[in-house]
Amino acid sequence: MDKEEEHAINEIDKAIEEIKRASIDDGKNLNDHPPVDARMDRAGRFHRAMELLDKAHNDIAREEDDPAVRGLRDRALHHIDEAHRIVDHLIVQAANY
Numbered sequence: 001m002d003k004e005e006e007h008a009i010n011e012i013d014k015a016i017e018e019i020k021r022a023s024i025d026d027g028k029n030l031n032d033h034p035p036v037d038a039r040m041d042r043a044g045r046f047h048r049a050m051e052l053l054d055k056a057h058n059d060i061a062r063e064e065d066d067p068a069v070r071g072l073r074d075r076a077l078h079h080i081d082e083a084h085r086i087v088d089h090l091i092v093q094a095a096n097y
Helices: 003-026 042-060 067-095
Strands: none
Touching: 003 042, 003 067, 042 067
């Protein structure tokens, strides 16, 4: 794993922590997550990561009524968008090899 991949993973982890904090406030199930597909190759994992980052962004980007949760949402979106930017760059790099 190179430094960019590690940075993307760190951003995703930070986003997950923010989302968990918001989910606890909403009373949502924190154990509801998809299984990992270990059979994918590197390019497939990057593309799947992009799909999941897009889905996460769309799921939490809608307007938030609770002002206490807005900061959590905004920080999570920042981390998701940063991870998206990095993974996009990794996909472009992989295509050029």
